[in-house]
Amino acid sequence: MEETRRTLALILNRQDYREHDSLVTVYTPHAGRLSLLARGTKKPSAKLVGHIEPLTLADIMIIRGRGFDYLGSAVTRNSYPLIRHDLNKLYYVGQAISLYLRQTEENPGDERLFDLLAEWLSLIENFFSGSELAKERGSLFLAALRLKFLSETGHRPEMSRCLVCRQRAEPGENYFDLLNGGLTCGSCRRERLSGQEPGKNLLTISDNCVKMVRFILNSDLATVFRLKADKKLLKELVELTTDFLNFVKSR
Numbered sequence: 001m002e003e004t005r006r007t008l009a010l011i012l013n014r015q016d017y018r019e020h021d022s023l024v025t026v027y028t029p030h031a032g033r034l035s036l037l038a039r040g041t042k043k044p045s046a047k048l049v050g051h052i053e054p055l056t057l058a059d060i061m062i063i064r065g066r067g068f069d070y071l072g073s074a075v076t077r078n079s080y081p082l083i084r085h086d087l088n089k090l091y092y093v094g095q096a097i098s099l100y101l102r103q104t105e106e107n108p109g110d111e112r113l114f115d116l117l118a119e120w121l122s123l124i125e126n127f128f129s130g131s132e133l134a135k136e137r138g139s140l141f142l143a144a145l146r147l148k149f150l151s152e153t154g155h156r157p158e159m160s161r162c163l164v165c166r167q168r169a170e171p172g173e174n175y176f177d178l179l180n181g182g183l184t185c186g187s188c189r190r191e192r193l194s195g196q197e198p199g200k201n202l203l204t205i206s207d208n209c210v211k212m213v214r215f216i217l218n219s220d221l222a223t224v225f226r227l228k229a230d231k232k233l234l235k236e237l238v239e240l241t242t243d244f245l246n247f248v249k250s251r
Contacts, residue, residue: 013054014052021042156181162185
């Protein structure tokens, strides 16, 4: 008898597989990211199709197989209609899904990562209309998700003290160390890290950006979603989180 299990899952991706089937990538609370074979989904009579589209929260049944585990059933809990009908929201949600596809591995489960994405999607769905989720706000919310994701995956940046001298970081000349994940004060950069230049492993970081990163890391998502940032600060925050994510992935 085949072993089965049921779980809540976020559908991240679906692609055609062979003549009649699909490969479905899901993220689950306890098994993490999984690739499941959904049989017969390209047939006209297929009942699963409407429940396994990307950006769907569903209750699924997994059947153990030899090569692939199989998707036995799926019942939609939330198809996020307010996101699907808003191009601004769809763009940023697509970036969030790509984050989970790129930065998570098969099988290791992390309920906190599941809850993080589920909560973020719920906030995007319910808090803002298309006119309110302008480019600047969407970029801010995506940067916040990235920072929370990094924190949950063991890469929380040190933003309170200098990584070298361990003194409390003070306003003024500070750098963000991509290699070690946190702040380096100007004095330590000049004295001990003179061989590195900003733009390589060290990035210049403004006092306002330091404050913004601290606030995001120490606040819940609902509070973060009420933040606003000017274009200059937002650009710095987005570049910082993008560079740090890429650096972590390449290690």
